[in-house]
Amino acid sequence: MAPKVLVSDALSETAVQIFRDHGIEVDFRPELGKDKDALIAAIGQYDGLAIRSATKVTEKVLEAATNLKVIGRAGIGVDNVDIHAASKKGVIVMNTPFGNSITTAEHAISMMMAVARQIPEANASTHAGKWEKSRFMGVELTAKTLGLIGCGNIGSIVADRAIGLKMKVLAYDPFLSEERADKLGVHKVELDELLHRADFITLHVPMTEKTANILSRENLAKTKKGVRIVNCARGGLVDEAALAEMLKTGHVAGAAFDVFAEEPAKENVLFNLPNVVCTPHLGASTTEAQENVALQVAEQMADYLLTGAVTNAINMPSITAEEAKVMGPWIALAGHLGSFAGQMTDEPIKAINILHDGLAAGMNIEALNCAAIAGVLKEANPAINMVSAPIVAKERGIAMSTTTQGKSGAFDGYIKLTVVTEKRERSIAGTVFSDGKPRFIQIKGINIDAEIGEHMLYTTNKDVPGIIGALGATMGAHGVNIANFTLGRTGPGENAIAILYLDDPIPQVVIDELKATGLFQQVRPLEFEVG
Numbered sequence: 160m161a162p163k164v165l166v167s168d169a170l171s172e173t174a175v176q177i178f179r180d181h182g183i184e185v186d187f188r189p190e191l192g193k194d195k196d197a198l199i200a201a202i203g204q205y206d207g208l209a210i211r212s213a214t215k216v217t218e219k220v221l222e223a224a225t226n227l228k229v230i231g232r233a234g235i236g237v238d239n240v241d242i243h244a245a246s247k248k249g250v251i252v253m254n255t256p257f258g259n260s261i262t263t264a265e266h267a268i269s270m271m272m273a274v275a276r277q278i279p280e281a282n283a284s285t286h287a288g289k290w291e292k293s294r295f296m297g298v299e300l301t302a303k304t305l306g307l308i309g310c311g312n313i314g315s316i317v318a319d320r321a322i323g324l325k326m327k328v329l330a331y332d333p334f335l336s337e338e339r340a341d342k343l344g345v346h347k348v349e350l351d352e353l354l355h356r357a358d359f360i361t362l363h364v365p366m367t368e369k370t371a372n373i374l375s376r377e378n379l380a381k382t383k384k385g386v387r388i389v390n391c392a393r394g395g396l397v398d399e400a401a402l403a404e405m406l407k408t409g410h411v412a413g414a415a416f417d418v419f420a421e422e423p424a425k426e427n428v429l430f431n432l433p434n435v436v437c438t439p440h441l442g443a444s445t446t447e448a449q450e451n452v453a454l455q456v457a458e459q460m461a462d463y464l465l466t467g468a469v470t471n472a473i474n475m476p477s478i479t480a481e482e483a484k485v486m487g488p489w490i491a492l493a494g495h496l497g498s499f500a501g502q503m504t505d506e507p508i509k510a511i512n513i514l515h516d517g518l519a520a521g522m523n524i525e526a527l528n529c530a531a532i533a534g535v536l537k538e539a540n541p542a543i544n545m546v547s548a549p550i551v552a553k554e555r556g557i558a559m560s561t562t563t564q565g566k567s568g569a570f571d572g573y574i575k576l577t578v579v580t581e582k583r584e585r586s587i588a589g590t591v592f593s594d595g596k597p598r599f600i601q602i603k604g605i606n607i608d609a610e611i612g613e614h615m616l617y618t619t620n621k622d623v624p625g626i627i628g629a630l631g632a633t634m635g636a637h638g639v640n641i642a643n644f645t646l647g648r649t650g651p652g653e654n655a656i657a658i659l660y661l662d663d664p665i666p667q668v669v670i671d672e673l674k675a676t677g678l679f680q681q682v683r684p685l686e687f688e689v690g
C-alpha cells in the first residue's frame with residue numbers, strides 16, 4: 160500500500176507534487192496546523208507529516224499518530240516538535256537545515272535597516288499624508304558594531320552581508336572555532352563583551368534549554384545605551400517584558416522582532432511601542448526559500464518512506480539511499496543479532512557491546528548499532544525501533560560500547576553483539592554472504608552456519624548420541640515438521656548447539672517435553688521478522 164502523508168502547514172504546493180510523483184498519497188490540509196484537535200483526529204492514518212512552524216507536534220499528537228514514521232520540517236527550527244516523544248515512539252524527525260537560511264539572513268538585515276531608519280513608522284506616517292520629515296532621524300550602519308548571538312548558517316550569512324555594509328562584526332557562539340571566525344571576518348567574543356560593545360544585536364541561535372531567555376533582563380541591562388535588537392530566530396530568546404521597559408526608558412533605542420514567545424502573536428508587550436518593527440514570523444517567507452524547503456523536505460520524506468534513506472534527521476544517524484541499499488542486509492543482520500540476544504535474555508541488561516569487523520566496520524556504524532539495540536529491546540516492547548532504541552537504552556541505564564577492527568577472520572566482515580546482564584554475558588556473531596542473506600556464524604563461541612528463519616528452535620546440550628533422535632521423535636509425535644536444521648559444537652563430547660527451522664511457531668507442549676528429557680540445557684523457541 161502506498162504510504163500516506165499529511166501536509167498540515169502552508170508548504171509550497173511543490174511538496175504535494177513531489178509526493179505524488181513518488182507515488183505517495185498526500186493530503187494538503189494546512190488548516191490542521193492551527194487546529195490541535197482536528198490534527199489529533201486525523202493523524203492516525205498517516206505515515207508521514209510535513210510541517211512548518213504552525214503545527215505543534217506535541218506528545219498528545221504523537222500518541223494519536225499510530226502509523227507515523229517520519230515528521231518532515233520544511234524549515235530549520237524543530238522546537239515545535241516534541242523530539243523526545245517522537246524518538247521514543249520511533250518517529251524520525253527531519254528538517255531542511257539550509258533551504259531558508261539566506262532568506263532568513265536577508266530578513267534580519269532588512270529588519271536591522273528598518274529599525275535603523277524607522278522605515279515602517281515613516282511609511283505609515285507618509286501614507287497618512289503627514290509628511291513628518293523631521294520626526295524620523297535615523298542612524299548609519301557603516302562603522303557600527305553588530306553583535307551576533309549565534310554564528311551558524313544564518314549568523315554567518317548575516318555576518319557576510321553586514322561586513323559588506325562596512326559594519327564591524329562580533330560573534331558570541333561557544334561552538335564557533337577561531338579559524339572559522341577568522342575566515343568569516345568576525346571577532347569571536349564572550350557574551351558580556353558583545354553586550355557591552357554592540358550597537359546592534361541580532362540573534363541566530365536555536366531555541367533550546369540553554370538559549371531560552373539568553374537576552375534576559377539581566378543581560379539586557381548590560382547592553383550599550385542606544386542599542387537596537389533584532390530577533391529573527393525564536394521568541395523566548397529575549398525577555399520581551401524587560402525589553403519593552405527598556406524601550407520605554409530609552410536604554411534600548413529600537414527593536415525589530417519577527418518571532419515572539421507566543422505565536423501566533425495577536426497581543427504582545429512590544430506591540431505599539433515606538434520604534435519597534437514587527438513581522439509575523441516571515442523570516443523564511445520568500446518564494447525561493449519556500450520552494451527550496453518544500454522540495455527538499457518532500458524528497459527526504461519520500462526517500463525515507465520508500466527506500467529507508469535518512470537525510471537531515473535530528474534523532475537518527477543519516478543513511479544515504481546508496482547506504483540503505485548496501486546496508487539493508489547488514490541492518491537486518493544487526494536487528495536479528497539483537498533479536499536473538501533479546502529473546503535469550505530474561506534479566507535486566509547492564510551493557511550492550513558491539514564489535515564491527517572488516518566490511519561492517521567500514522559501514523555506517525551508528526545505524527547498525529541502532530538496529531542492533533532495537534533488536535535487543537524489541538522483545539520487551541515491539542514498538543521500539545532504530546530511532547527510539549538508543550533513548551530507551553539510555554533511560555534503562557544500559558551502557559553501550561562499540562569496537563571496530565579490520566578484517567580478522569574468514570569472513571569479509573561480521574558483527575558480534577554481546578549482551579551483559581548481572582548473571583552472564585551472551586554473545587552472538589553474524590555476517591552477510593554474497594547472496595545478501597544474513598547468517599549467524601557464532602553462538603556462545605561455537606561456530607555455526609545458520610540462516611535466519613521465521614520460526615526457529617535453539618537448543619544447547621552436551622554433544623552425546625541421541626540428541627537429534629530426541630528432537631526428531633518429539634517433534635514427530637506432535638506433528639511438527641522440521642524444515643531444516645544446523646548443528647555446531649566445540650568438539651566431540653563438548654558443548655553443542657542445534658538450530659531447527661520450523662514451518663510454524665513451535666507448540667509449548669513440544670518445548671516442555673524436550674525440556675523433560677533432561678538432555679538439553681536450553682530449549683528456546685526463537686521468532687524472527689524475515690523480510
Ligand SMILES: NC(=O)C1=CN([C@@H]2O[C@H](COP(=O)(O)OP(=O)(O)OC[C@H]3O[C@@H](n4cnc5c(N)ncnc54)[C@H](O)[C@@H]3O)[C@@H](O)[C@H]2O)C=CC1
Nearest residue numbers: 235236263309310311312313332334364365391392442443
Ligand atoms: N524567523 C524565521 O523564519 C526563521 C528562524 N530560524 C531560526 O534561526 C535559528 C538558527 O538557524 P541556523 O543558523 O540555520 O542554525 P545553526 O545550527 O546553523 O546555527 C546556530 C548556531 O547557534 C550556536 N549556538 C548554540 N547554542 C548556543 C548558545 N548557547 N550560545 C550561543 N550560540 C549558540 C551554534 O553553535 C550554531 O553555530 C534556527 O534554529 C531557527 O530557530 C531559522 C529559519 C527561519
Ligand SMILES: O=C(O)C(=O)COP(=O)(O)O
Nearest residue numbers: 211212213234235236443
Ligand atoms: O525554518 C525555521 O526555523 C522557521 O522559523 C521558518 O518558519 P516557517 O516555516 O516560516 O513557519
